[in-house]
Amino acid sequence: MPVLIGSGVAAGYGRFSAWRAVLALVVALALQIGVNYANDYSDGVRGSDERRVGPVRLVAAGLAPPRQVLAAAFGCFAVAGAAGLALAAVTSWWLVAVGAACIAAAWFYTGGPRPYGYHGLGEVFVFAFFGVVAVAGTAYVEMSRFSWLGLVASVPAGLLACALLIVNNLRDIPTDTQAGKRTLAVRLGDARTRAGYVVALLVPFGFVAGIAFFRPLVLITAATLPLARMPISAVRAGASGPALIRALGQTGRVQLAFGIAFAIGLAVHF
Numbered sequence: 001m002p003v004l005i006g007s008g009v010a011a012g013y014g015r016f017s018a019w020r021a022v023l024a025l026v027v028a029l030a031l032q033i034g035v036n037y038a039n040d041y042s043d044g045v046r047g048s049d050e051r052r053v054g055p056v057r058l059v060a061a062g063l064a065p066p067r068q069v070l071a072a073a074f075g076c077f078a079v080a081g082a083a084g085l086a087l088a089a090v091t092s093w094w095l096v097a098v099g100a101a102c103i104a105a106a107w108f109y110t111g112g113p114r115p116y117g118y119h120g121l122g123e124v125f126v127f128a129f130f131g132v133v134a135v136a137g138t139a140y141v142e143m144s145r146f147s148w149l150g151l152v153a154s155v156p157a158g159l160l161a162c163a164l165l166i167v168n169n170l171r172d173i174p175t176d177t178q179a180g181k182r183t184l185a186v187r188l189g190d191a192r193t194r195a196g197y198v199v200a201l202l203v204p205f206g207f208v209a210g211i212a213f214f215r216p217l218v219l220i221t222a223a224t225l226p227l228a229r230m231p232i233s234a235v236r237a238g239a240s241g242p243a244l245i246r247a248l249g250q251t252g253r254v255q256l257a258f259g260i261a262f263a264i265g266l267a268v269h270f
Contacts, residue, residue: 001157001160001255001256001260002131002134002138002154002161002259003021003024003025003028003134003138004259004260004262004263005135005138005153005154005156005259005262006024006134006135006136006137006138006139006142006154007024007139007142007263007267008153008262008264008265008266008267009138009139009147009149009150010138010139010143011266012149012267013143013147013149013269015142015143016142016267017141017142020087020090021138023086024083024137024138024141026079026083027080027084028138030077030080030083031076031077031103031106034072034073034076034077034079034080034106035109037069037070037072037073037076038073038106038109038110039109039117040058040059040060041059041069041070041073041111042110042115043060043110044058044059044060044066044069045059046110073107077103077107080099080102081099081103084096084099084102085099087141090141091140091141091144095141098137101129102129105125105128105129109125117183118180118181118182120182120183120184120186120187121184122169122184123162123165123166123184126161126165127158127159128158130157130158131154131155131157131158131162132151132154132155132158133154134154135150135153135154135157135158136150136153139153149211152210153211153262153266155204155207156204156207156208156258156262157259159200159203159204159207160200160201160251160254160258160259161255162200163197163200163254163255164248164251164252164255166184166193166196166197166200167197167231167235167244167251168244169185169186170185170190170194170197170235170244171240171241171244171245173186173189173190184196194236194238197232198232198235198236201231201232201251202228202232204221204258205221205222205228205258208221208262215266215268215269216265218261218262218265218266219265220261220265221258221261221262224254224258224261227250227253227254227257230247230250231251231254234246234247
């Protein structure tokens with residue numbers, strides 16, 4: 001979704017580049033898949049997933065040796081790095097440092113001696129890297145310059161990415177507490193985490209109203225708002241366990257639909 005939005009920003013300025021967008025998408029997807037493998041490995045070897053309620057993890061369930069999962073994570077990071085180097089070569093070499101920071105953030109979310117995901121900082125880094133860096137970075141590599149619109153458009157993307165993480169961590173509050181994982185959800189508690197989820201899911205829709213002064217068509221994102229009703233209702237009603245797994249999937253659909261509509265709205269400049 002962030003790559004779509006960043007490409008929409010570039011298209012609105014008449015600077016869309018299909019091949020650069022594809023490379024940016026490769027970077028984003030490889031990092032997303034890589035961080036999932038890295039989390040699977042790190043949580044598995046720590047024993048944090050032993051009482052997991054969510055989708056099955058490879059290491060914790062014994063479905064794959066930890067070494068293979070770790071190799072898959074590093075393989076994905078290598079793919080992201082290669083695509084990122086290609087983009088840096090045609091734009092600016094300082095992007096190498098940004099790419100290195102992205103890979104480091106992906107690994108140290110649950111890896112290393114003091115994973116920041118275990119200390120309530122997961123949402124901060126998700127907002128920064130899957131929001132600001134992904135959207136503004138995609139727009140930059142296509143336009144070869146920064147734009148204020150790219151930075152502003154990154155806010156809704158970052159908040160929706162945070163909504164996914166929040167509902168995921170909400171589900172895991174009991175098991176994370178037992179495992180010693182002090183996620184933001186564990187720190188805030190059940191009730192405030194549910195309120196935070198609703199805010200993170202709805203604020204992006206209000207945020208686009210300000211952007212509409214410059215790109216009126218972004219208001220078509222309102223058509224995706226009904227998709228948010230079911231997960232919000234479930235979370236507010238106190239859903240737990242498998243019900244929150246369904247809410248996670250529904251939140252992902254909101255994110256995707258919003259991203260497509262938002263990208264279209266940003267691309268069309270009256």
